[in-house]
Amino acid sequence: MDNIAGTKSSLVVVTHLTALLLVLLWIFPTVGLFVSSFRTADQISSSGWWSSLATQEAQNPAIRLSGKEVQEGDHFVIEGELFEGREVVVSAWGTSSRATEAYSPGDTAELSRDRTVTVSESGAIRFTAAESQEGKRLPRVFTTATAPPEFTTANYELMLFDPENTESMTRAFFNTFTVTIPATIIPILVAAFAAYALAWMEFPGRAILVAAIVGLLVVPLQLALIPLLKLHLNIGIGKGYIGVWLAHTGFGLPLAIYLLRNYMAGLPRDIIENARVDGATDFQIFTKIILPLSFPALAAFAIFQFLWTWNDLLVAKVFLIDATGQTTVMTNEIVELLGTRGGNWEILATAAFVSMAVPLIVFFAMQRYLVRGLLAGSVK
Numbered sequence: 001m002d003n004i005a006g007t008k009s010s011l012v013v014v015t016h017l018t019a020l021l022l023v024l025l026w027i028f029p030t031v032g033l034f035v036s037s038f039r040t041a042d043q044i045s046s047s048g049w050w051s052s053l054a055t056q057e058a059q060n061p062a063i064r065l066s067g068k069e070v071q072e073g074d075h076f077v078i079e080g081e082l083f084e085g086r087e088v089v090v091s092a093w094g095t096s097s098r099a100t101e102a103y104s105p106g107d108t109a110e111l112s113r114d115r116t117v118t119v120s121e122s123g124a125i126r127f128t129a130a131e132s133q134e135g136k137r138l139p140r141v142f143t144t145a146t147a148p149p150e151f152t153t154a155n156y157e158l159m160l161f162d163p164e165n166t167e168s169m170t171r172a173f174f175n176t177f178t179v180t181i182p183a184t185i186i187p188i189l190v191a192a193f194a195a196y197a198l199a200w201m202e203f204p205g206r207a208i209l210v211a212a213i214v215g216l217l218v219v220p221l222q223l224a225l226i227p228l229l230k231l232h233l234n235i236g237i238g239k240g241y242i243g244v245w246l247a248h249t250g251f252g253l254p255l256a257i258y259l260l261r262n263y264m265a266g267l268p269r270d271i272i273e274n275a276r277v278d279g280a281t282d283f284q285i286f287t288k289i290i291l292p293l294s295f296p297a298l299a300a301f302a303i304f305q306f307l308w309t310w311n312d313l314l315v316a317k318v319f320l321i322d323a324t325g326q327t328t329v330m331t332n333e334i335v336e337l338l339g340t341r342g343g344n345w346e347i348l349a350t351a352a353f354v355s356m357a358v359p360l361i362v363f364f365a366m367q368r369y370l371v372r373g374l375l376a377g378s379v380k
Contacts, residue, residue, distance in 0.1 A: 059100060
């Protein structure tokens, strides 16, 4: 029945489902990062991004009491809100990490040194003490509370408009462009000439060169990092833009030459031969015929190379980072930012999504050439 006109083969259905599954697997991490960038630190630490639209009951991190102290008779009183500006319903609370749900809302906990604390259902606190607590460390409160979905743009305001972060992120943003654009253009220029020679010019050892290029595709770049860095330092181009450009060029050339060579070899032979009969040189054939026809393959490789160099951390760490941090790229700046702020994962999610904006724009602008370039040379 699968072969009857008007019916779909079961293999087609399986293919569509498989493609849909692969798309979802690729999309989920990006969607999760995007959603997390609008969540607060408490929400990220207590629940996954997939539950961001649901009302959640979770145990919140310890909150240290704070507020203005007022004397009422013989006691000193501090009143405040644990969750100021948030609609939270407290279901249980405690004053010790070993008993985080020891009290119900409205109960009063007796502490040492004639102190008490009360937490209401809305998160309001009342702390009393027999002596002034000015300059003293107040106790902590652990709460289990239900909170509605909450989203905030504070993470983006901190990343994009806070002077402490904006200067470093802006510098890293332009440094990344300084690395990425030449590291994308240079391999394309070199690989295009090499691919044309391997596809249409006859010379001894051509097959061996093609085999060597295919073999280089499976060599891990980590094996060459230290020897290449020593070479760059010996010739005076280490730890700078020139060194990182050449490193990205060397690591990207095998794929570029292989991809472009396959595409150029699949172009109609009659066009090349007619141009030679008309007296065109190899350079004229390359610039006026081959390059315009090879634009899909060039664009496909440009997407790969741009995304790789923009998101690269390892090569930038080895060939670019200096003591002053003036040449740091965005991936390293994000790592440094996270290191200075401890476990603030909302900052990492926001910074990572900001750094993804340019690659996403490049990919969607040129993705129509991607499949055409990848399939180059696969059929005749």
